[in-house]
Amino acid sequence: MTTLGWIDPVLRSARPQAIGALLRYFRDLDQAEEAFQEACLRALKNWPVNGPPRDPVAWLILVGRNVALDDVRRRSKSAPLPADDAISDLGDAETDIAERLDSSHYRDDLLRLLFICCHPDLPAVQQIALALRVVSGLSVKEIARAFLVGDSAMEQRITRAKSRVARADVPFETPGAVERAERLAAVAAMIYLLFNEGYSASGGSVHVRTPLCEEAIRLARLLLTLFPGEPEIMGLTALLLLQHARAPARIDGDGAIVLLDDQDRRLWDRDLIAEGLALIDKAVRHRRPGSYQVQAAIAGVHAHAAKPEDTDWSEIDQLYATLEQLQPSPVVTLNRAVAVNKVHGPAAALAMIEPLAEPLAGYFHFFGVKGGLLMQLGRAAEARIAFDQAIALAHTPAEAAHIRLHLDRLIKESQPA
Amino acid sequence: MLYALLCCHDEAVVSSWTKEEDDAVLAKRHRVTERLAAKGKLGPALRLMPTTAATTVRMGGEPVILDGPFAETKEALLGFYLIDCDSLDEAIETAKDIGRDEKVVFEIRPVKLFLPNGIAS
DSSP states (O other), X not given: OOSXXXXXXXXXXXXXXXXXXXXXXXXXXXXXXXXXXXXXXXXXXXXXXXXXXXXXXXXXXXXXXXXXXXXXXXXXXXXXXXXXXXHTTSOOHHHHHHHTTOHHHHHHHHHHHHHHHTOTTXXXXXXXXXXXXXXXXXXXHHHHHHHTOOHHHHHHHHHHHHHHHHTSOOOOSOOOXXXXXXXXXXXXXXXXXXXXXXXXXSSSSOSOOHHHHHHHHHHHHHHHHHSTTOHHHHHHHHHHHHHHHTHHHHBOTTSOBOOGGGSOGGGSXXXXXXXXHHHHHHHHTTOOOXXXXXXXXXXXXXXXXXSGGXXXXXXXXXXXXXXXXXXXXXXXXXXXXXXXXXXXXXXXXXHHHGGGTTTTTTOHHHHHHHHHHHHHTTOHHHHHHHHHHHHHHOSSHHHHHHHHHHHHHHHHHHSOO | OEEEEEEEEEHHHHHHSXXXXXXXXXXXXXXXXXXHHHTTOEEEEEEOOOGGGOEEEEOSSSOEEEXXXXXXXXXXXXXXXXXXXXXXHHHHHHHHHHTTTSOOEEEEEEOSOOOTTSSOO
C-alpha cells in the first residue's frame, strides 16, 4: 500500500455505518448516498493534509450532513422551503457528536439500512443488487459484471429497486426487540442469498464469483460485530466462512466442478475453517439452535475430515434430521439422502427422495442425486434418464459438464470391453 | 529488554481489505521481521482471529462469560510481535519500520516475564 493507500479501505469500511446514519437524518436513500459521496471527496482532500480523524465514521457523517445542509439552505433561497418534517432532523450538530458515541444508534442505523434493501416485494436479485450498491458501495458496472448482465440493465434494476423501497415506509424510530429480531432474520437471509449468488452462479459461465462471497462474509462479520451475542449470526458467519474455505478446490483448471469427495483438501483455506469452527463453538454455548448453526455444523463436519473417507456421515445425517425439523424443505431432505446413502446405502436414500419427485421436478440437483443413486444400484437405463433430465435443468456449463461425466461413464460401462 | 509490540487496528478496515491487500501488508511486514529474525531479535509473533471470534470471561464471584472482546473499541488488539531491543527508542523505530505506510497503532509494552515454552526457567 502507498502512503495514501490507507484512505480507500477506511472509506470503504466506513460506508455502511455512515450511510445508515445519514439515512436516518435525511430519510432518503439518494440523498444519504450523495452526502456520503461528498464527504468522501472532502476526506480525500483533507485527510492527506491533516492526517486521519480519530473516528473516521463520525467525521464522514458530520461532514456529509453539513454539506447536505448547506445544499438545502442554498436551494431554499431559490425554491420553496421544504416541509418541516423533512428538515426537523437536520439541526443540532452538537447532539450529533454525542450521538456518534452511542454504538447502539449505529447498530440500528446499519440494521435499518440493510433491512430496507431486503424489502419482501423485491425479487432476490434486486435485494442483493441494492445491498451491493448502497451498503457495499460497489459500482453499477461491478454489480452488472457479477450478475453477467449489461450495465444499463443493472442500472435500471437498481433504480427500480430504489424507488420501490422509497415507498416502503420503514419506520425510523428505534425498533423494539421483536422488530429488531425480525429485521435481523431478514438481513441474515439476504446475506445468505448474496453468498449463494456468488457460490453457485444462477447463470452464465463463471461458477464461483469470489467477490460476491467475500462481500457476503464482510457483511456477516459486520452484522456479528453489531450483534455479538446472536448465535444464529455466529452460525451464518461460520457457514459462509466454512463454505468459502473450499472455494479454491471447487473448480478445476478447466472450470469444471470438483465434488467434495474429489477435492484436493490441501487447497482448503485453513484460516477460514479455523475461524468458522471457533464461531460454531461460541454459538453452541447459547443452546439456541437455528438453521444457520446446523448448516454451519454440517460444513464443520466436512472441514474436520482430512480425507473424504474420514467424514462422519452419521453425524451429518443427524444434523440434517435436525435441520429438517427446524426448516422442513425438500432440498434439505435431498441433502440428507446423500448422507443416508453413505450410512445406509443407495436403496435407503432412493426411498427417501422418491416423495420429492414432485416438489423438486425442476431442480437440477434432484436428478443429479437420483441418477447417481440409480447408477450405484446398477439401474443404468433409469440413471441415464435422470442424468438427461439434470442436464436439461443445468444452469451453468460446469453443472452440465459434470453430469456428462457420469453419462460417459455409464455409456462406457454398458459397452462390452 | 524484551518489548511486546501490540498491533491495534480498526477492525472494520482490516476486514474490508481484499485478500491481495492483506497479503501485501503481510509481505511488507515480513521483509522487516525477516531482518529482525536474522539478528536473533524476533520472538514469537501472532495474529489473532477477528474479535467476533472472541469470548470474554469476567471473573469475580460467579464468572460471567460474554461474547466479544474485552473492550468494544474501534481499534482492537489484532496481534503482537515480541522483539528484543536495547532501548525504547529502538523499539519505537522497529514499530515504525514494521508499520510503515499503514494506519496501524502499536502499543509498546516492555515484557516482565517471558516463558517461551510455558515453563518458568
